[in-house]
Amino acid sequence: MIRTLLRVLGPKYAPPVRRTIVLMTVAAVLEGLSYALLVPVLRGLFGDDPGEARPWLFAFGGAIAVYAVVRYLGDLAGFRAGTTLLHGMYHRLGDHLAKLPVGWYTSRRVGEVSVLASQGVLRSMGVIAHLLGPFISASATPLTIVAVILVFNRQLGSAALVAVPVVLLVQAWAGRSMASTDTERAERDHESSARVIEFVKAQPVLRAGGRTAERFTLLDDSLRDVERTARRSVFSALPGAVGLSVTVQAVFTGILVLGAYLALGGSIGAAEVLTILVLAARCADPLLSLAEFGGQIRGAKAELLRLQAVLETEPLPEPARPISPARNDISFEDVRFAHGDRQVMDGVSVAVPEGRRLAVVGPSGSGKSTLLQLLARFYDVDGGAVRVGGVDVRDIGAEALMERFAIVFQDVYLFDGTIEENIRLGRPGASEADLREAASAAGLDEVIARLPGGWDANVGEGGALLSGGERQRVSIARALLKDAPIVLLDEVTSALDPVNEAVVHEGIERLMAGRTVVMVAHRMRTVQRADRVVFLDRQGIREEGTHEELLRLGGRYAEFWAVSAPVG
Numbered sequence: 001m002i003r004t005l006l007r008v009l010g011p012k013y014a015p016p017v018r019r020t021i022v023l024m025t026v027a028a029v030l031e032g033l034s035y036a037l038l039v040p041v042l043r044g045l046f047g048d049d050p051g052e053a054r055p056w057l058f059a060f061g062g063a064i065a066v067y068a069v070v071r072y073l074g075d076l077a078g079f080r081a082g083t084t085l086l087h088g089m090y091h092r093l094g095d096h097l098a099k100l101p102v103g104w105y106t107s108r109r110v111g112e113v114s115v116l117a118s119q120g121v122l123r124s125m126g127v128i129a130h131l132l133g134p135f136i137s138a139s140a141t142p143l144t145i146v147a148v149i150l151v152f153n154r155q156l157g158s159a160a161l162v163a164v165p166v167v168l169l170v171q172a173w174a175g176r177s178m179a180s181t182d183t184e185r186a187e188r189d190h191e192s193s194a195r196v197i198e199f200v201k202a203q204p205v206l207r208a209g210g211r212t213a214e215r216f217t218l219l220d221d222s223l224r225d226v227e228r229t230a231r232r233s234v235f236s237a238l239p240g241a242v243g244l245s246v247t248v249q250a251v252f253t254g255i256l257v258l259g260a261y262l263a264l265g266g267s268i269g270a271a272e273v274l275t276i277l278v279l280a281a282r283c284a285d286p287l288l289s290l291a292e293f294g295g296q297i298r299g300a301k302a303e304l305l306r307l308q309a310v311l312e313t314e315p316l317p318e319p320a321r322p323i324s325p326a327r328n329d330i331s332f333e334d335v336r337f338a339h340g341d342r343q344v345m346d347g348v349s350v351a352v353p354e355g356r357r358l359a360v361v362g363p364s365g366s367g368k369s370t371l372l373q374l375l376a377r378f379y380d381v382d383g384g385a386v387r388v389g390g391v392d393v394r395d396i397g398a399e400a401l402m403e404r405f406a407i408v409f410q411d412v413y414l415f416d417g418t419i420e421e422n423i424r425l426g427r428p429g430a431s432e433a434d435l436r437e438a439a440s441a442a443g444l445d446e447v448i449a450r451l452p453g454g455w456d457a458n459v460g461e462g463g464a465l466l467s468g469g470e471r472q473r474v475s476i477a478r479a480l481l482k483d484a485p486i487v488l489l490d491e492v493t494s495a496l497d498p499v500n501e502a503v504v505h506e507g508i509e510r511l512m513a514g515r516t517v518v519m520v521a522h523r524m525r526t527v528q529r530a531d532r533v534v535f536l537d538r539q540g541i542r543e544e545g546t547h548e549e550l551l552r553l554g555g556r557y558a559e560f561w562a563v564s565a566p567v568g
């Protein structure tokens with residue numbers, strides 16, 4: 001577990017973990033040794049002169065005090081190492097998630113990653129802070145006690161020593177029987193947590209579907225699975241837990257019988273027998289709890305492996321020597337791309353000269369959004385190439401590529417902050433004047449004037465406190481402020497009312513001015529602003545030309561507008 005942890009986080013986290021392990025092991029051994037002092041204490045107390053026990057009592061007290069200090073230092077080191085690892089893991093996860101291709105983030109993954117980033121990270125890192133100490137103590141203290149018994153009485157010590165591998169074997173068997181259902185149980189737990197998030201997020205959809213009283217079947221099924229696996233895991237763990245408990249009790253009884261036999265034979269005093277029994281009893285509890293710790297550690301390890309799987313997901317490869325394109329024209333050359341089994345593009349070729357506008361039109365599912373996503377490298381193509389200024393987007397480098405694009409999507413996500421903070425995301429270092437100008441050009445002045453708090457008004461999570469049109473204006477202001485040479489638009493006005501649409505159109509017009517533009521269009525009015533139009537269907541590009549040319553052609557495009565009219 002620790003090795004996996006350090007492999008995931010890197011060797012620089014090894015020293016605090018090593019220090020914790022050393023301190024905790026020393027504390028556990030000291031605890032065992034301090035118990036050894038009970039032998040002379042009890043021997044003195046039961047002997048002819050109980051006063052002889054006094055110095056040993058002081059020694060016992062001193063040893064316990066030293067143990068307490070080392071244990072405190074060990075726990076503190078564990079807590080500190082746990083916190084450091086926690087930060088390390090959050091940073092590592094955050095950095096990695098920021099590098100993963102945007103296309104990786106399906107809604108299911110978002111649920112899984114949320115659960116992993118909250119419960120998973122805490123659980124796997126909690127091992128160092130909360131489990132390592134008790135685990136080491138439960139292993140090292142009994143071993144030290146066995147050594148102490150061996151020193152005082154070879155026969156009893158040998159009996160205890162023989163018991164060690166037996167207990168270990170039974171413990172391993174108990175652990176295995178619990179582990180058999182651990183993985184399945186953890187997976188079901190994860191799935192149900194992700195379903196709960198989905199259930200909460202899907203409330204509007206469920207209500208709109210009239211499912212207020214009825215429960216969410218997917219969540220119900222998943223919770224039923226959790227219950228089923230929990231029951232199975234209890235049953236599979238039972239023989240192991242009972243077996244371990246019986247073995248530990250049997251060992252204890254064996255030592256008791258042997259002690260009594262030796263005492264009756266006169267080869268050992270009553271004080272020694274009593275002490276050894278106290279010591280043996282002291283071993284029983286930690287040994288029994290070992291199985292429980294094992295389960296918790298296995299659970300944490302499973303979380304860690306899940307984290308490792310995310311961290312090992314390859315980001316899109318970055319070029320060794322990034323090339324910066326000198327121009328901003330765009331070309332798709334014989335592009336092939338599949339979403340899983342679904343071939344979305346097969347041999348798509350289209351070019352947009354610098355400063356020109358291309359509109360992409362087509363039925364739903366024809367791959368219009370995918371075209372934009374391939375351009376912004378949310379995914380890599382399976383064949384062919386997408387180029388900006390003649391350079392393959394794979395050779396430009398993710399950050400430099402994104403700097404070239406201003407993207408406005410239909411669904412706008414705003415962060416829970418002020419309007420100003422949300423616009424500033426476009427260019428964090430922008431001057432106040434540029435910020436105001438972008439906001440005005442996007443038609444935000446009247447929105448800001450209307451909102452209580454103006455510029456400082458909070459937009460709520462996801463921009464929930466703004467209307468769809470207002471959110472759209474913020475995203476246009478963001479794009480204007482970014483001032484990137486290429487603009488990608490995924491039909492931004494189709495869900496807006498006429499007043500909002502007019503304002504947003506005006507903002508979009510300013511955004512497009514003088515830039516290379518690729519826009520997915522659902523409305524005639526949007527298409528009419530393009531220099532060139534491609535009509536896409538599931539077979540690829542069907543028609544290409546200007547709006548008028550394609551209408552005159554009387555083909556699929558003309559047919560499309562005939563059924564879509566009078567929109568636009």
Ligand SMILES: Nc1ncnc2c1ncn2[C@@H]1O[C@H](COP(=O)(O)OP(=O)(O)OP(=O)(O)O)[C@@H](O)[C@H]1O
Pocket residue numbers: 106339340342344362363364365366367368369370371
């Ligand atoms: N993340 C994904 N995983 C699997 N398949 C996907 C994914 N995204 C899109 N697809 C599939 O790829 C195809 C093209 O999707 P795309 O969103 O590009 O179409 P579109 O033309 O933009 O559609 P619309 O006009 O409805 O937005 C569709 O069949 C869709 O089901």
